[in-house]
Amino acid sequence: MNHTPEAVAAAERWTAHNYHPLPVVIAEADGAWVTDVDGKRYLDFLAGYSALNFGHRHPDLIAAAHAQLDRVTLTSRAFIHDQFAEFCQGLTELTGKDLILPMNTGAEAVETAIKVARKWGYQVKGVRQGAAKIIVMAGNFHGRTTTIISFSDDPDAHDDFGPYTPGFVTVPYGDLDALAAAIDTDTVGVLVEPIQGEAGVLVPPHGYLAGVRELCTANNVLMLADEIQSGLGRTGETFACDHERVVPDMYIMGKALGGGIVPVSAVAADRDILGVLKPGEHGSTFGGNPLACAVGTAVIDLLKTDEFQTRSRELGEHLHTGLAKLIGAGVTAVRGRGLWAGVDIDPAVMTGREASVALMAHGVLAKDTHGTTIRLAPPLTITAEEIDWALEQFAAVLEGN
Incomplete structure (x- = not known):
């Protein structure tokens, strides 16, 4: 049974419309991944607008919170x-x-x-x-x-x-x-x-x-x-x-x-x-x-420890190299630094919102801004392999697959 439509409708019923969220209802999360109420997993490529730099439920942070709660x-x-x-x-x-x-x-x-x-x-x-x-x-x-x-x-x-x-x-x-x-x-x-x-x-x-x-x-x-x-x-x-x-x-x-x-x-x-x-x-x-x-x-x-700064620097270069290959194939420009990127979608192909919804269908969560731009900011705990997988999904979306 698909529980997402009912959960989305309930949220819409009881809240003022100060956001326009994607129609996904997250129930669990770990590291760079989240799971919705129907058990589908998504790679989080937004990380709470950088609030989740260290990923979901980082064990050191959860331990500190648990200890203090007591x-x-x-x-x-x-x-x-x-x-x-x-x-x-x-x-x-x-x-x-x-x-x-x-x-x-x-x-x-x-x-x-x-x-x-x-x-x-x-x-x-x-x-x-x-x-x-x-x-x-x-x-x-x-x-x-x-x-x-x-x-x-x-x-x-x-x-x-x-x-x-x-x-x-x-x-x-x-x-x-x-x-x-x-x-x-x-x-x-x-x-x-x-x-x-x-x-x-x-x-x-x-x-x-x-x-x-x-x-x-x-x-x-x-x-x-x-x-x-x-x-x-x-x-x-x-x-x-x-x-x-x-x-x-x-x-x-x-x-x-x-x-x-x-x-x-x-x-x-x-x-x-x-x-x-x-x-x-x-x-x-x-x-x-x-x-x-x-x-x-x-x-x-x-x-x-400087671990996360280093990861962002090195994996950010990997991310931007991959994104640059999409320019001319549905992407008009890419900007950013480290594990942070703004990707301009060719409006002749689709809007930023449409791209975000399509990426969600492919298991990647990102969010649009100002009509034609998608912001990417994955957790700094992400791996190169996960970045590559997300880029494959992005390419598939732009190709209309």
């Missing part, structure tokens, strides 16, 4: 728990920064960065009260809170959700001249994704991040790097900024930091930046909870 899971930040310091210290060592502020979701981390940059602007830089500006990039995606969507140029995220929050200036992504022209005495931060994921895994021109860093330093402006999708091993380095040996003033992290088990996010910066916050000015009941910190510490331990 002890204490929540205290609120009204008290200190015994997992907090170790997690924060580990993340400061990973980022090279002085201080950590843990939150839950990526959007919360971005909101934290915005608030801190503004307060730093008023208290440290001396910007006029109420005049602080943050420069953002066209095509950005940083979350869906009301402040963040105020500077989105994606109609689906932006339209009909006003009035919008002021204080943001948009410049073209990858254009250093436009960025330089936009900076003035009221600018407190530049918020940038080292690689734009939602936009289609757009990699900026070489030297762009270094140029952003130079402009921020020269103008006493904070460089805020949103590494929520690009960080923690996804691109072959711990952070995507590392490819240009750039150190931002603030790292914004999320997704993979929770190991696919709990939502964990954080910002990392030096004391002269994060130190502007005082008790009561920002917080989260669940931010930095014991379960999150236990899992987050286990994630940091995995990253310290």
Whole structure:
């Protein structure tokens, strides 16, 4: 008996339509594979938009969660728990920064960065009260809170959700001249994704991040790097900024930091930046909870081995070599870095949605964006053989088989 249609209908009945998921209902998962309610297995080539960098149910992460579940899971930040310091210290060592502020979701981390940059602007830089500006990039995606969507140029995220929050200036992504022209005495931060994921895994021109860093330093402006999708091993380095040996003033992290088990996010910066916050000015009941910190510490331990960065680097080259062979055979362009790719489908062949549905029928799960692009971001635990199999399915889909 096929249980999927009934399960899909039930989900549609009881939820608001804020997503357009593929018609698959997952019941179990392990490593790079998931199994639906009818027992069909799929190779996960999306990995929760990089939340599952270490695969589904990584044994080290599951063990850390199990151990903590038997002890204490929540205290609120009204008290200190015994997992907090170790997690924060580990993340400061990973980022090279002085201080950590843990939150839950990526959007919360971005909101934290915005608030801190503004307060730093008023208290440290001396910007006029109420005049602080943050420069953002066209095509950005940083979350869906009301402040963040105020500077989105994606109609689906932006339209009909006003009035919008002021204080943001948009410049073209990858254009250093436009960025330089936009900076003035009221600018407190530049918020940038080292690689734009939602936009289609757009990699900026070489030297762009270094140029952003130079402009921020020269103008006493904070460089805020949103590494929520690009960080923690996804691109072959711990952070995507590392490819240009750039150190931002603030790292914004999320997704993979929770190991696919709990939502964990954080910002990392030096004391002269994060130190502007005082008790009561920002917080989260669940931010930095014991379960999150236990899992987050286990994630940091995995990253310290450099195994996953290496796997992403080496297997990413294998993936991109295979994808390049599809150009001209239903694919018009491929972009990305490490185990992360944006694949543009020839609209004369099919839409990105149609390609995603067809891939699902072939046992590979991926997701479309902006009509004609498919994003690929398999777990960093995937094997070369599994990548080859997925590429075979992709080729078959494009050939109409």
